[in-house]
Amino acid sequence: MKLSIIGTGYVGLTTGACFAEVGHEVTCVDNNEEKVKTLLEGKIPIFEPGLEDLVKRNVAAGRLKFTTSTADGVRDGDVVFIAVPTPPQPDGSVDLSFIEKVAREIAESLKPEYGFRVIVDKSTVPVKTGSKVEETVRRYAPEGVEFSVASNPEFLREGCAVDDLLNPDRVVFGVNNDAAADMMRRIYDPFNAPVLVTDIESAELIKHAANSFLALKISYINAVARVCEKSGADIEKVAEGIGMDARIGRQFLNAGLGYGGSCFPKDVKAFINISESLGYPFELLKQVESINEDQRSLFLSRIREKLWVLQEKKIALWGLAFKQNTDDVRESVAIKLANDMMAEGADLTGWDPQGMETAKRFGNLHESFTYGEDMYACLDGAEALVIGTEWPEFANADLEEIKKRMRTPLIFDGRNLYDPEVMAAHGIEYHSIGRASV
């Protein structure tokens, strides 16, 4: 099929590349000329395993094109996806101005001779955005154009976006017309995934409800971790034990510093805001947020308890990205924790396998922060090592090397990467989340 995607951010670019990979002809549109130029050269503006190869291969095969012209996208795509940012506003509501602008541009580019077009919201949007997009397109489109609006939320995770897209657990789309449903089905036929077709409002709500549920799972296990700390139980065992129940499942029960990233914090806030505006105060989700925030401050109190004063203490930080396998530092808990410690005068040196450049550009780290030369170099002379991100490199670190380099072998692990017994055997003082310290 001929598809267009407006917006080549995380979702737009990976979705476009994966649609091309399964054989569709895809035009990706972005108003950032520099970005389009980079993409045409086969370079990827983000770190995402497997994406660069996918883009190169499909550009070479002529199935994937990039342009700055929305009009070209609307001309070339029977189905036009909107995948532009929906950032949070200071009051927690969602800024829909990019969606509105693109809806207008699409409307102004539609022509009656193009025939039937489906305009699909892929961005995460509040329920009822679809009907606003439909109203907008109708208002600005010329007489006689035929179109329908659909909602097709995306569930990809950064770091495994290509695999999530090519092998999805499920595909959800919301439509209000059979012709649109048929076209959406044909797009997803090659993916061999279970498909759920709903009305537009339900599809929109599924995305917010799914992300909020996953965030709830994380806050739940973090709350249980607090009880473990007070009772001498081990959160890893508790998570394993409850996760073996198929109704609960082990995934997203990793206790730690809490969730970050461009999705969960924003989406939970938005869902609270949307529910409130519809007349339902979603108290449960407010608790999810507050447990998440407290998780970091409780961890900081434990660091403070041990180091007494942070002023002038040399601390190493492993991890800047908001999670493993990404260079994304948006809403990174590791960075927030680093800034908290530096606000108390700590002398921080940090390292991340992929997030160094993005942290320098977008991390808003306190100016006193030092970027380490490598993972071990930032340990030299440190009085404590703080682990903020769950990278496998850190989990597989050479413990003797850590010990050798540090002034005092003391680790605060915010991601539970090590076995406390192994740490004890190496003579390293170890504090983690929801487990007894050794």
Ligand code: UDX
């Ligand atoms: C998430 C959803 O998983 C995805 O379906 C949606 O489309 C976008 O939002 P993403 O933000 O890429 O994806 O990352 P994810 O792997 O879900 O992790 C989010 C945050 O939760 C990270 O900060 C991670 O460290 C944290 N997390 C995750 C935990 O603290 N514990 C866990 O058990 C899992």
